[in-house]
Amino acid sequence: MNEQGIIKIRHANAGDMGQLCAARNTENLFREYLHECDGEKACFLVAELAEKIVGFGLVYVDVTKNGKRKSHLPKLSDLFVIEKYRRKGVATALIQAREAIAKQYGHAHIFVSIDPDESTEMIALAKKLSYLPLQAQPYAAVATYHDSQGHSYEKQYFRLDFKKSLI
Numbered sequence: 001m002n003e004q005g006i007i008k009i010r011h012a013n014a015g016d017m018g019q020l021c022a023a024r025n026t027e028n029l030f031r032e033y034l035h036e037c038d039g040e041k042a043c044f045l046v047a048e049l050a051e052k053i054v055g056f057g058l059v060y061v062d063v064t065k066n067g068k069r070k071s072h073l074p075k076l077s078d079l080f081v082i083e084k085y086r087r088k089g090v091a092t093a094l095i096q097a098r099e100a101i102a103k104q105y106g107h108a109h110i111f112v113s114i115d116p117d118e119s120t121e122m123i124a125l126a127k128k129l130s131y132l133p134l135q136a137q138p139y140a141a142v143a144t145y146h147d148s149q150g151h152s153y154e155k156q157y158f159r160l161d162f163k164k165s166l167i
């Protein structure tokens with residue numbers, strides 16, 4: 001509970017598209033997520049405050065139904081909270097819900113990869129929630145990025161992998 005009420009976490013559905021795009025303008029990506037997330041091997045969660053979607057995040061616990069395999073399994077992916085609603089525990093609630101899904105699936109650990117240049121906030125949050133870095137220095141990787149106009153492009157970036165025990 002915070003000053004705006006209880007943070008509700010639930011699975012995303014097609015009816016959320018308007019609110020998701022209002023949060024971040026990446027409609028094609030959300031369509032991909034809704035298609036690949038079956039609520040079992042991959043889950044796309046939203047966070048609501050007073051019935052408004054204020055954030056979202058994914059977790060991959062297995063190879064998806066389309067055959068996509070993340071670098072680590074289970075893995076947290078694409079966490080986002082609308083700026084106005086940050087520092088209220090929304091991301092923490094989304095992370096804890098996804099950890100619970102991974103644990104329920106039978107995993108003893110969970111992973112997340114973070115670009116330390118792009119998200120010092122996420123590095124701080126991962127450390128606060130007992131995620132431990134697997135490398136001393138960031139390493140290069142290539143990922144698909146999505147700009148605010150909904151365009152996607154490949155870009156090299158540097159990331160650190162973090163791991164947390166779920167036991």
Ligand SMILES: CC(C)(COP(=O)(O)OP(=O)(O)OC[C@H]1O[C@@H](n2cnc3c(N)ncnc32)[C@H](O)[C@@H]1OP(=O)(O)O)[C@@H](O)C(=O)NCCC(=O)NCCS
Nearest residue numbers: 079080081086087088089090091092119121122124125128
């Ligand atoms: C990273 C992000 C998801 C955090 O969301 P949030 O809802 O504000 O996070 P919470 O309120 O649950 O957690 C707050 C904790 O996160 C860390 N944190 C969040 N914002 C921070 C900031 N601006 N500076 C330092 N630490 C920060 C701190 O550990 C903070 O704990 P504290 O308030 O006790 O200091 C949000 O800033 C965001 O959406 N950023 C853009 C997208 C992004 O970087 N995603 C991560 C991709 S890997």
